[in-house]
Amino acid sequence: MxxxxxxxxxxxxxxxxxxxxxxxxxxxxxxxxxxxxxxxDTLPAFVNNVSEKAPFIQSINFEEQNTLNEVLKNIRLYIDTPGINPASGGHLGYIPGGGLFYGAVGDYLACITNRYAGVRFASPGAVLLEETVLNWMANLFGYSKNYGGTLTSGGSIANLTAIATARDAINLKAKDYHKAVIYTTQYAHHCLQKSIRILGMDDVQWREIECNNLYQMNVEELEKAINKDLNNGFLPWLLVASAGTTDVGAIDPLQQLSEISKKYNLWFHVDAAYGGFFILTNKGKQLLKGIEQADSIVADPHKGLFIPYGLGAVLIKNKKLLHKTHQYLANYMQDASTEKVDLSPADLSPELSRHFRALRLWLPLKIHGEKPFENYLNEKMQLATYCYQQLSNLPDVEVFNKPELSVFAFRFLHKELPLDKYNEKIQKAVMNDGRVFISSTRLNNCYVLRIAILSFRTHLSTIETALTVLDKSKKIAEDELYQELRNN
Ligand SMILES: Cc1ncc(COP(=O)(O)O)c(C=O)c1O
Incomplete structure (x- = not known):
């Protein structure tokens, strides 16, 4: 033996x-x-040649051993080349990702030492570090010491965590789901609807409140809807505001919404996954006033703090409520549960074993300090304004919103061509060019292009390139569409 x-x-x-x-x-x-x-700086932001066959990475035969060189060659070819390059400053689509170097180094350290960040006694230092970065965020958002929070893999799971907490805060049970009402707008991120479905709460009433012409929730319409629901025997439960919508970066009127939520006893949730960290800037502080009144806030460091993908955060004003939803008892965890006064991340999140995420945020903050983040976020807002101005000066451009933060939507006009098709083709032509990547959405029933500026690597030269690429793409789209019309 x-x-x-x-x-x-x-x-x-x-x-x-x-x-x-x-x-x-x-x-x-x-x-x-x-x-x-x-x-x-010279790598494309988008590479269109999606190869169906990537034998090296598709092979499920792991019998053979391979050299690192061979592996890296294939990673470069099949993984790091096709599609969007989120590390590129030219990524101006969706909500751009980050990829700070020290974020990656933080992950490397966390993975080598593999500290167990779920339970305090297992790794008191890792747990303290998570609390430190959460305390920093709570302080930014004006939360008091009684808050609870957790680091998640991203905004979707952070929103899910907040909604589950809001449900248990009023002991909402399945038999009453059909009476409970959520108020939000059509511009809320789709992960909120997904959360409701995952939580088995499909039966709740979902009200999309009308927006004003800045794509912000109309407060009067909200109040009308609440009163109507009360008169009809429903239970107004949850008010979901966006602090930076994905479509256009609009911020719902947080201060007024917080007052309504108090008046009608609603849970006030703010999805600030994209917009939250603009609070580091003076302009952001003004725009986000009222966020401190929220019962729960989601903000994504892998968006506004440029951390590599895999880091969201949720803060709940009342820690006890976050604990209520995530507490657990298990015989095999008896050693860990002796100290329920100082809760552990596992008591406050759906996860037990978890990635030691705090290090990937703490390291960049500790090494660079906070100021460069503020400067970069100011730069992003100004770049968005500059780009918006350049485009709105063009006679054939219709803009849909002036950027409040760093996202705006627009479309090119044409006297003869169908506008949706024309703009779709422009977006495709931009993708084919690849120097920058932009995405699209639908607003007021129109296909529109969006520019979202959030990568720490996006600078003035990127925007100049984007404007050049758009101009070139316009001509390509026009030629292609005329050709198609001739052929039909
Ligand atoms: C406003 C908003 N909320 C939530 C999410 C979901 O975040 P994640 O992709 O990190 O799950 C996004 C993603 O872009 C978003 O823009």
Whole structure:
């Protein structure tokens, strides 16, 4: 038996590279990432040649061993080339991602030491660090010490966590779901509807309140809807405001909405996944006034703080309520549950074992300090204004909103061509060009283009390139559409 066990041990050493191998691996990785980052300004923001066949990465045969060089070559070819390049400043679509270097380094450290960030006694330091970054956020958003929070993989799970907490806050049970009412707008992010479905709450009443011409919730319409629901025996439950809609970056009137939520005893949730961290800027502080009144706030560091994908955050004003939804008891966790006074992340989130996410945020903050984040966010808002001005000066452009934060929508006009098709073709032509990437949405029943500026690598030269690419794409779209019309 002992011999057999020693044999196992020797074989399993294969999973533990030697120090020399580790150093050589890090050198190769460093060469790879340096090549990537060193060329990031010239790498395309979008590459259209989606290859159906990527044998190396599709193979489910893991019998063979491969060299790191071979692996990296294939990662470059099949993973880091096709599609959107979220690390590029030219990514101006959807909500652009970040990718701060020290965020990646934080992950590397977290993964090597593999600290267990779920339970305080298992890794008191990791838990403290999570609390530190959450405290920093709570302070930014004007929350008091009684708040509770958790770091999530992103905005969708953060919103889900908040909605589950809001449900339990009033002990809402399945038999009453059909009476409970959610108030939001058509511009709320789709993850909220997804959350409701995942929570098994499809039966709740969903009211999309009309917006004003700035795409913000109309407060009078909201109050009317609440009163109507009360008169009809419904239970007004949850008010979901957006602080930066995905479509146009609009911020609902938070202050007024908070007053309504108090008046009618609604849970006031603010989805600030995109817009939240603009609170670091003076303009953002003004725009987000009232957010401190929210019962729950979602803000995504992997958006507004430029952290690599995989970091959202939810803050709940009353920690006890976050705990109420996520508390647990299990015999095999008895060692961990001796200290319920100082709650652990696992007591406040759906997760038990979890990635030590705090390090990927704390490290960049600690190394760069807070100021560069503020400067970059100011830059993004000004770039959006500049780009908006340049486009709105063009005679053939219709703009749909002046950027409140750093997103706006517009479309090109044409005397003869169908506008939806024309703009769709422009978007495709921009993708084919690849120097920048922009996405589209629908507003007022029109297909519109969007520019969303949030990458820390987007600067004035990127916007100038975007304007050039749009101009070129317009001509391509026009030629193609005329050609199609001739052919039909
Ligand atoms: C306003 C808003 N809320 C929520 C989300 C969902 O966040 P995530 O993609 O991190 O799950 C997004 C994503 O873009 C968003 O813009």
């Amino acid at each position: 002992k011999t057999e066990l020693l044999e196992f041990e020797n074989k399993h050493k294969l999973l533990e590279p030697t120090s020399t191998e580790r150093v050589a691996t890090l050198e190769a990785i460093s060469e790879y990432t340096e090549n990537f980052l060193g060329n990031i």
